[in-house]
Amino acid sequence: MNTPRFEVIKKHIIAYIEQGDWRPGDAVPSENQLAEQFEVSRMTARRALTELTEAGVLERVQGAGTFVAEQLPTGSLLEIRNIADEIHERGHKHLAEVICLEQRTTTDAEEKLIGLPVGSVYFYSQVKHIEEDTRGKQEVIQFEERYVNSVVAPHYLEQDFTQITPSAYLSSVSPLSQADHWVEAILAPAEIEALLEIPTGTPCLKLSRRTYSYQQNPTKKQKFIVNFAVLYHPGPGYRLGGHLIAS
Amino acid sequence: MNTPRFEVIKKHIIAYIEQGDWRPGDAVPSENQLAEQFEVSRMTARRALTELTEAGVLERVQGAGTFVAEQLPTGSLLEIRNIADEIHERGHKHLAEVICLEQRTTTDAEEKLIGLPVGSVYFYSQVKHIEEDTRGKQEVIQFEERYVNSVVAPHYLEQDFTQITPSAYLSSVSPLSQADHWVEAILAPAEIEALLEIPTGTPCLKLSRRTYSYQQNPTKKQKFIVNFAVLYHPGPGYRLGGHLIAS
DNA sequence: CAGTGGTCTAGACCACTGG
DNA sequence: CAGTGGTCTAGACCACTGG
Numbered sequence: 400m401n402t403p404r405f406e407v408i409k410k411h412i413i414a415y416i417e418q419g420d421w422r423p424g425d426a427v428p429s430e431n432q433l434a435e436q437f438e439v440s441r442m443t444a445r446r447a448l449t450e451l452t453e454a455g456v457l458e459r460v461q462g463a464g465t466f467v468a469e470q471l472p473t474g475s476l477l478e479i480r481n482i483a484d485e486i487h488e489r490g491h492k493h494l495a496e497v498i499c500l501e502q503r504t505t506t507d508a509e510e511k512l513i514g515l516p517v518g519s520v521y522f523y524s525q526v527k528h529i530e531e532d533t534r535g536k537q538e539v540i541q542f543e544e545r546y547v548n549s550v551v552a553p554h555y556l557e558q559d560f561t562q563i564t565p566s567a568y569l570s571s572v573s574p575l576s577q578a579d580h581w582v583e584a585i586l587a588p589a590e591i592e593a594l595l596e597i598p599t600g601t602p603c604l605k606l607s608r609r610t611y612s613y614q615q616n617p618t619k620k621q622k623f624i625v626n627f628a629v630l631y632h633p634g635p636g637y638r639l640g641g642h643l644i645a646s
Numbered sequence: 647m648n649t650p651r652f653e654v655i656k657k658h659i660i661a662y663i664e665q666g667d668w669r670p671g672d673a674v675p676s677e678n679q680l681a682e683q684f685e686v687s688r689m690t691a692r693r694a695l696t697e698l699t700e701a702g703v704l705e706r707v708q709g710a711g712t713f714v715a716e717q718l719p720t721g722s723l724l725e726i727r728n729i730a731d732e733i734h735e736r737g738h739k740h741l742a743e744v745i746c747l748e749q750r751t752t753t754d755a756e757e758k759l760i761g762l763p764v765g766s767v768y769f770y771s772q773v774k775h776i777e778e779d780t781r782g783k784q785e786v787i788q789f790e791e792r793y794v795n796s797v798v799a800p801h802y803l804e805q806d807f808t809q810i811t812p813s814a815y816l817s818s819v820s821p822l823s824q825a826d827h828w829v830e831a832i833l834a835p836a837e838i839e840a841l842l843e844i845p846t847g848t849p850c851l852k853l854s855r856r857t858y859s860y861q862q863n864p865t866k867k868q869k870f871i872v873n874f875a876v877l878y879h880p881g882p883g884y885r886l887g888g889h890l891i892a893s
Numbered sequence: 894c895a896g897t898g899g900t901c902t903a904g905a906c907c908a909c910t911g912g
Numbered sequence: 913c914a915g916t917g918g919t920c921t922a923g924a925c926c927a928c929t930g931g
Contacts, residue, residue, distance in 0.1 A: 403899080403900060403901090404900080404901075405900080405901090423818065429915075429916060429917080430916080430917070431915080431916085439901075439902085440901060440902045440903060440904090441902095441903085441904095442901070442902070442903090443900080443901060443902080445917080445918090446900090446901095448917090453700070459916095459917065459918095460909090460910075460916085460917080461908070461909050461910075461916070461917045461918065462908070462909035462910030462911075462915080462916050462917065463909080463910050463911070463915095463916065463917085464910090464915090464916060464917080465916085465917080571670065581885040581886060582829060582851065582885070582886045583851065583881050583882045583884065583885050583886075584831035584832070584849040584850050584851040584852075584879070584881025584882060584884075585831070585849055585881055585882040586847075586849055586882075600833075600847055602831040602832055602833055602849030602850070602881070603831050603849070604829065604830065604831040604851075605831075605882070632831070634830050634831025634832055634849070637830065637831075638828040638829070638830050639828060639829045639830075650918080650919060650920090651919080651920075652919080652920090676896075676897060676898080677897080677898070678896080678897085686920075686921085687920060687921045687922060687923090688921095688922085688923095689920070689921070689922090690919080690920060690921080692898080692899090693919090693920095695898090706897090706898065706899095707897085707898080707928090707929075708897070708898045708899065708927065708928050708929075709896080709897050709898065709927070709928035709929030709930075710896095710897065710898085710928080710929050710930070711896090711897060711898080711929090712897085712898080
């Protein structure tokens with residue numbers, strides 16, 4: 400009785416799809432039909448359809464109708480978490496070691512990485528993230544390399560990254576942004592293998608992320624890179640996981 | 647003029663957050679305040695707040711108010727795509743080679759993978775996915791191993807997986823589901839290295855995915871595994887990418 | 894307690910699709 | 913053209929929070 404009426408309608412639709420009565424491409428009842436059938440206002444019927452559309456279950460075409468979406472679990476999502484949160488959630492302790500934290504000047508190779516002209520100042524950091532389990536056993540779980548736009552985070556060099564992760568600090572400084580990221584399986588360079596404390600030839604999961612923001616100049620809106628991060632995880636022990644729930 | 651009023655309100659809120667006037671944890675104006683300020687109904691102001699909440703920009707607490715979310719780019723998402731779609735989007739051709747497609751009986755080791763008791767029948771397939779570029783150059787881009795619940799997909803063995811990918815076929819048979827998935831960097835077993843046509847010791851991106859469904863028995867609802875897939879990609883050439891847009 | 898967000902109504906006008 | 917989805921209104925009642 401307490402479940403909202405739009406939830407009842409959503410479940411009704413999902414049940415029909417799961418039973419195979421409505422197949423991908425089929426039209427589902429219109430807002431008006433559902434409103435009449437469930438004796439609710441059109442706005443309530445609409446909410447059920449809207450939420451199922453956002454979940455990828457349905458597709459809507461203005462003027463034409465609402466249809467069962469073609470494929471659902473095809474394109475799905477992997478969650479990328481903050482490393483400290485992830486470790487804490489396992490009930491373990493997160494330790495960080497700052498290997499390097501300095502100001503640098505862009506060379507040719509770095510120009511594209513951070514989107515600043517050659518000769519610009521930027522901040523560079525290397526941090527080793529360690530997971531300590533309940534018995535005190537320590538393991539290097541991530542080596543993080545970061546190229547940071549010094550205009551966006553002018554106080555980056557003054558932070559204590561054993562207390563706050565660079566990721567958490569940057570998100571507090573520049574809260575809204577766009578990001579591109581990707582993962583690869585690689586063999587890490589020897590110096591990174593040493594930092595991760597893994598034998599030569601161990602495959603690593605390399606996660607790269609570029610974060611953007613928009614300059615708020617009154618006249619023009621300019622997109623620029625806030626930071627470029629490269630995160631190395633020792634494989635095959637490290638899993639980047641996700642959970643997908645349809646609807 | 648043509649932009650919807652709730653969009654105007656969303657942009658207004660985002661601008662304040664980006665400028666740093668409203669910081670994470672701060673309260674934003676209530677539905678009633680926004681409704682009055684923008685001279686819209688409460689439902690329209692509400693829509694702006696609701697959509698920004700769904701995007702992770704705001705957080706709402708019933709009775710208390712709406713607040714700027716604490717961290718945004720921290721937990722973000724990697725998209726997992728259908729391999730054929732991904733190749734076609736690059737303007738290349740997707741070819742598939744079926745290495746193995748047969749009925750098997752669960753042994754101890756496989757029992758947990760597919761969630762069926764030892765001695766049950768299941769379907770097993772191995773498919774090699776090849777990308778052919780515009781000059782006709784071919785490259786193995788994925789080796790796919792799949793354990794499929796024969797009850798859910800009784801006609802699995804009759805499919806031509808050079809024409810439809812197993813993933814696309816299964817999603818047409820069991821359209822709504824839950825899934826868990828994760829990626830690891832590994833060294834592949836020698837036989838898989840051979841199938842991927844890569845030198846020994848090349849790191850691979852291993853993507854595992856378990857798909858669930860719910861049995862529609864009239865009396866009880868039982869969760870069971872639809873299929874378990876293991877996808878191997880040759881690294882470091884292969885990238886699993888994503889794009890995140892805040893708001 | 895006043896104020897907040899969560900659900901819902903019974904209308905309205907609009908842009909768009911398809912026959 | 914009738915029917916669809918997209919936006920919007922001006923109300924209502926409720927559960928919940930905080931002082």
